[in-house]
Amino acid sequence: DIQMTQSPSTLSASVGDRVTIACRASQSVNNLLAWYQQKPGKAPKLLIYKASSLESGVPSRFSGSGSGTDFTLTINSLQPDDFATYYCQQYDSYSPLTFGGGTKVVIK
Amino acid sequence: QLLLQGSGPGLLRPSQTLSLSCSVSDDSINRGGYSWSWIRQPPGKGLEWIGYSYHSGSPNYNPSLKSRVTISVDRSKNQVSLKLTSVTAADTAVYFCARGHIASRSLAFDIWGQGTMVTVSS
Numbered sequence: 001d002i003q004m005t006q007s008p009s010t011l012s013a014s015v016g017d018r019v020t021i022a023c024r025a026s027q028s029v030n031n032l033l034a035w036y037q038q039k040p041g042k043a044p045k046l047l048i049y050k051a052s053s054l055e056s057g058v059p060s061r062f063s064g065s066g067s068g069t070d071f072t073l074t075i076n077s078l079q080p081d082d083f084a085t086y087y088c089q090q091y092d093s094y095s096p097l098t099f100g101g102g103t104k105v106v107i108k
Numbered sequence: 109q110l111l112l113q114g115s116g117p118g119l120l121r122p123s124q125t126l127s128l129s130c131s132v133s134d135d136s137i138n139r140g141g142y143s144w145s146w147i148r149q150p151p152g153k154g155l156e157w158i159g160y161s162y163h164s165g166s167p168n169y170n171p172s173l174k175s176r177v178t179i180s181v182d183r184s185k186n187q188v189s190l191k192l193t194s195v196t197a198a199d200t201a202v203y204f205c206a207r208g209h210i211a212s213r214s215l216a217f218d219i220w221g222q223g224t225m226v227t228v229s230s
Contacts, residue, residue: 001171034209034216043204043220044155049212087155091215096170097145097157 002026002093006086006100012108019075021103023088028068032092035064035073038102039084047086048073075105083107110134112205112221120228126192130205130221137163137186143208144181144188145217148201156201158190160208195228202226 003026013019023033031051036044046055048064051071061076075082088100116128128146136142145160159169161179169177178191188205205221208214 032212032215034212036217043206043223044217045220046209046216046218049209049216053211055209055218089155089216091212094160094168094215096172097215099155099157101154 001096002029002090002098004088004090004098004100006088006103008103009101010104010106012106013078014108015078015080017078019078019082019105021073021086021105023066023071023073023100025069025071025090029090029092031067032090033064033066033071034089034091035062036087036089037082037084038087044087078105110136110207110219112207112219114203114205114221114224116203116224116226118225118227120195120226122196122228122230123194124228126190126195126199126203126226126228128190128203128205128224128226130188130190132186132188132207135186136207137181137188138183140164141210141214143214144179145206145208146179146188146190147204147206147217148199149204149223150198150201158192158203160214161188162214197228200226200228 035048038044052064111133113131143160146158161167176193202223206217207219209216209218
């Protein structure tokens, strides 16, 4: 299995901050990485696919970068609606598809 | 807007079989090209992919669950189903159905159901 490790597990930030979340794969996943946002009691929402492609309808303050084993999700000018948990997912290997452990963004 | 609506029993006894259905509100299943996955999330924990199938079959399962899982697509009913046999408390989770995202080779997920909480307890 490809292990996905996110850091930090919890991040405290204020509205307007620039936030960066890291995701590292145990082996190269090329650029086949997605990012999701999940709010309590809700299903995850796709934000980014192919490491840096913004899903339709997602605000442009979200961006993704990276390739190989190291990836980053950046939120520019954090908004109140952005306090949530974020997950990365690799889809280079589908045996199995794997998610990171999550990063919870909380209000400072 | 496409909706996925999951349904099924919320409480199971150990050793029973979990059976869930996911109704797809449009004709995505019959258009083909999309994978249909089940993903679960134990309370307070992260996401675990269970497996997927296409409308034509060709299922692929997480090796950790492969011996107990069956995912099937019923095109006539616009439904995706999950069966998980011999459940234990470790299978307690919210179960999501999800559609594969075409631009991600259908291996990321762009549409999700609302989630169905399943508790396994004696």
